[in-house]
Amino acid sequence: MTNYHAEPLVETGDAETLGDLELAERHALRRVAGLSTELTDITEVEYRQLRLERVVLVGVWTAGTVVDAENSLTELAALAETAGSQVLEGLIQRRSQPDPATFIGRGKVDEVRSVVESTGADTVICDGELSPGQLRALEQQIKVKVIDRTALILDIFAQHAKSKEGKAQVELAQLQYLLPRLRGWGEALSRQTGGSGRGGGAGGGVGLRGPGETKLETDRRRINHRIAKLRRELASMRTIRDTKRATRRRNEVPAVAIAGYTNAGKSSLLNRITGAGVLVEDALFATLDTTTRRATAGDGRVYTLSDTVGFVRHLPHHLVEAFRSTLEEVADSDLVVHVVDGAHPDPDEQVRAVREVLAEVGADKLPELLVVNKVDAADEETLLRLKREWPGALFVSAQSGAGIAELKAAIEARLPRPAVEVAVLVPYDRGDLVTRLHLRGEVQETDHQEEGTFLRVRVNAELAAELAPYLVTESKS
Structure with a gap:
């Protein structure tokens, strides 16, 4: 692993030495595939990996306790490791608000640069979303690649997306994040090559005359076309998803959505309840594609x-x-099973973050069943506190x-219970109707009699009308 140092320029007349130092600085700021803000081809953005290796984490603590700040940086470390990196150091600065120029204060930038030099880190990850200006300023001063929490989460999503819809959703989010962060070769170097080509300098000449558009503008236009x-594509996929949901609603099949913080054990619970066989992995964002099981x-x-x-x-907007469209699966459900990791250091913050996102997609008004998972891994004191705080919650272990x-x-x-309660005597040659009553209704009583099957059942109004010829007042037992 190359150890990137911000070497001071020495006073020397040796042009070769100065050239070597400039080359070293350029290498220290080189970008890996997937993070480069200057695209050779639009496909570079697709499903990319940051390929992080040795990273230093930097956070700004603006509110809450020091424990909250440490928990946030611990989570950032878990995210970084999920993306494939080795975390070397974590630094937190106490500020009333992030510095508008460099995210962290000027003195802290020097300290981070010292840590990067001493540890041989090749990347700095900031626990927040950096503006394009902050990103540029930090890279120029620290002399290694700098990314923010948003870019890190986007990369993890890109690595884990499997379905066509999931990949399209991630790529769309990546491009929207990248668009305002595109940079050319620098403010002093115009890359415009239009006109006659005469005049030397930036004019271009034979073979370099272009349409009068900078490379930066070309990149921006191609990204906008790709976003559109x-x-x-996502709109057409959404139509298919809406059709499936409409079919379930028409058949009045109740829908339950399992929602919760990443790695809280949602897939494990689904497997326990339905035997679905969904991938279960002790990793952040192991599940991106919605799985629905009966x-x-x-x-x-x-x-x-x-x-x-x-x-x-702080899930990226x-x-x-x-x-x-995927999250609307939650908004269109009849019940949200909200899963919380009971062994997490800060389960209360998990619940707050999840409810915040549910509110964004209009699912905050739905009935919620709070489920604290991993009770076998949580300490007794935490469980007692949570039982006091959430008296209506259930405490389970999917494992x-x-x-x-x-x-x-x-x-x-x-x-949800069907609206109409009826008593019917269904002839034995209408076994199909009995099957539908069991699937779509709530059967309260069954009795096999000489003339047919007697059932007391709750059904929807449509099915109740179909049962009209078989209505009876009471069981003929």
């Missing part, structure tokens, strides 16, 4: 369970917008199976 194309309640009713993308504090039966019962109890 991705939005059209489950059967104790009374025979069918409902759907959807495992959704995990949330994180571009991601929320790009994943809006050991503890509390899963109670969770299933609680979900079934909160499913």
Whole structure:
């Protein structure tokens, strides 16, 4: 691994030595594929990886306790490791607000540069979203690549997206993030090559005459075209998703969405309840593509369970917008099972961050069932505190199976009930109707009699009208 040092320029008349130093500085600021703000080809942005290796983390503590600030940096370290990096050091600065020029104060920039030099780090990750100006200023002063929390999360999403929709959503978010951060070769070097080509200098000459548009403008125009194309593709995918949801609503199949913080154990719970066989990994954002599985309640009713993308504090706005169609799976559900990691250092902050995103997609008014997972890994004192704070919550372990039966019962109890209660005697040659009653209704009583099957059942108005010929006043037992 190259150890990047910000070497001071020495006083020497040796042009070769100065040239070597300038070359070293350029290398110290070289960009890896996927982060370069000067695109050779638009496809460079697609599903890229930051390829982070040795990183230093930097945070600004503006509010809350020192524990809150440390928890935030710990989470940033977990994100960095998920992206494939080795965290060498973490620094926090106490400020009333981030510095508008460099995010951290001028003295702290010098300190970060010293840490980078002493550890041999090749990347600095800031715990916040940097403006293009802050990003540029930090790179110029620290002399290594600088990225922010948003770019890091976008990279993790790019690595984990598997479906066509997931990849398109991530690419859209990446391009929207990249667009205001495009840079040319520097303010002093115009790359415009239009006109006759005469005049030397920046004029270009034979083979370099262009359409009168800078490379920066060309990049920006191509990205805008790509964004428009991705939005059209996602709109068509959204139509397919809406059609599936409309079919479920028409059949009045209740929908339950599992939402929660990343790595809280949502996929594990889905597997426990439905045997779905969804990928389970102890990693942040292991699940990006929504998985919907059918489950059967104790009374025979069918409902759907959807495992959704995990949330994180300060989730980039571009991601929320790009994943809006997927997140609407939560907004259109009848019940939100909100999963919390009971072994996390700050479960209260997890709940706040998740509810913040749910509010953005209009799912904050839905019935919520709070489920504290990983109770087998949490300490007893934390669990007692959480039970006091959230008296209506359920405490389970997807790994050991503890509390899963109670969770299933609680979900079934909160499913919307069909509106009409009827008693019917269905002839034996209409077994198809009995099957539909079990799937779409809430069967309360069944009795096989000489003339047919007697059922007392709750159904929707449409199915009740279909049952009219078979209505009876009471059981003929």
